[in-house]
Amino acid sequence: MSAPASSRPVRVRFAPSPTGLLHVGGGRTALFNWLLAHGQAKRMGQEGAFLLRIEDTDQSRLVAGAEQGIFDILHWFGIDWDEGADKGGPHAPYRQSERLPMYRDAAERLIADGKAYRCFCTPERLAQVREQQQARKEPPGYDRHCRDLPAGTVAANLAAGMPHVIRFRMPREGETVVTDLLRGDMVFQNVNMEDLVLLKSDGFPTYHLANVVDDHDMEISHILRGEEWIPTAPVHLRLYAAFGWDAPALAHMPLILAPGGGKLSKRHGSTAMEEFRSQGYLPEALMNYLALLGWSLDGEREIFSREDLLDLFTLERVNPSPGTFDYAKLKWFNQYYINHIISLDDLTMRVLPFLANAGMIDAAAIGNPDHPDVARVRPAVALLKDRLETLADAPEHLGCFLVDQLPPYDTATLIPKKGTAEDTLAALQAVARVLPEVDLDDEAAAEARFRALADELGVKAGNLFMPIRVAVTGRTQSPGLFETLRVIGTARCGERVQQAILALGENGMAAG
């Protein structure tokens, strides 16, 4: 950290609004905050704390259940917090709607010091002002109509019970320098800053007031937030100064852009953490991908576990330029974790909910390694894990190993490209005869026997194997034939070959 290596504890916070599902951009901001406090700071021998604060100051945008959804998805993601809305802490409460008196007091204090003022302008007047400014091609903004209202007028309005907001009295001259840990100094002319609303007419604070009051009260040392906050950062700094407080260090995280440009939205695909979970992405793969979208160790290493990130993450190596979300690369990470990183037992357990959802196994098996269905699933997962891109692919790939009855055959797929219905039928009938004498558990012996059968029939091995594959799995693509037969078992293989013979016989007649 560019801040002096003092012993001051590193206290950071992630402060989402419970207005819907957590966005991947928010997930990454949470991750970087958590890595700074629990990783980098602790490695430097400092105390590090990560807090989760709920910013529910806009009553109109609240979504029922959204707050719990945020807790759940962060836990799933692999992030834990030291203090927060659900678990309390030394600066409780951590939900802004429960801290209203603090904001009111802070705003009143600013008024008493002449640093803020009451504004009685109605929304209608503000809209009108904005309209006129637009018509005259002037920059839009509050015209500071109430900035210097006579004390008598204010008192009268107050006595009349007129609704009002409290606005910050932003200095009209000079400049404000915002030092960003990633970008260095950014200079803003105070004339360009507005007299932002601090306290709304409903008594709730705006983000600007609440975040400053809370970050100070909660002893936040570093603010890591999205780049969209850069424009108001100078006002926040002026607010700290008005209160006589030291401001935390600031670092604005780069934006995550959509593939076509612009901000990532539904139009381009999934944007919520929750969607990636339900689509079968592993939290460790998503974390790895998101960490690398903005941060890098050396440009060479790509695979980082949660623990690796705690050991290696440094804020300095976050790249300030915006990045484009790449669904294909995320998928690659997911596939790689499924196939090469997590264990077979682990993968088996994770695939269960998706199989249960497809009705292929007993839902009671979820989370229960001793359930008999787990033993049925595991060997199939062992064969198929190299072609699962997401856990949600499991039903499609594992289905033929788990169900008793295959869906009806597409008979065209049973017949090899260069084969005929008659030859295929004869081949499968030969297979049906041979199958009972073959020990499928001995893959090498089974393969030798079926290769010999191909010779006897006078066909290439591939032209015998493909009909068997389709008969037994219902699919033209599968793992190696003999491991597939072994796992599906002699009984079911026999039944399916018979079914295929029947299907082929009927359709062969029809076609002939």
Add this chain to the structure above:
RNA sequence: GCCCCCAUAGUCUAGCGGCCCAGGACGUCACCCUUUCAAGGUGAAGAUCGCGGGUUCGAAUCCCGCUGGGGGUACCA
């Protein structure tokens, strides 16, 4: 319009004045492996380091301008 941020291949990035006529990864293509599809292996194409000026013996790296992209401009966060 005004304010601000950013700028290395389609994408994520390494690079912080000479080691770079630019390295890694995804994606793409080819070949190998092979009973199919994957996985895996090998290799290839792809960047005049956005453009133009400087500074310097020397610039992807420093400075300025331009252009492009993005963000902000609410009693939303």
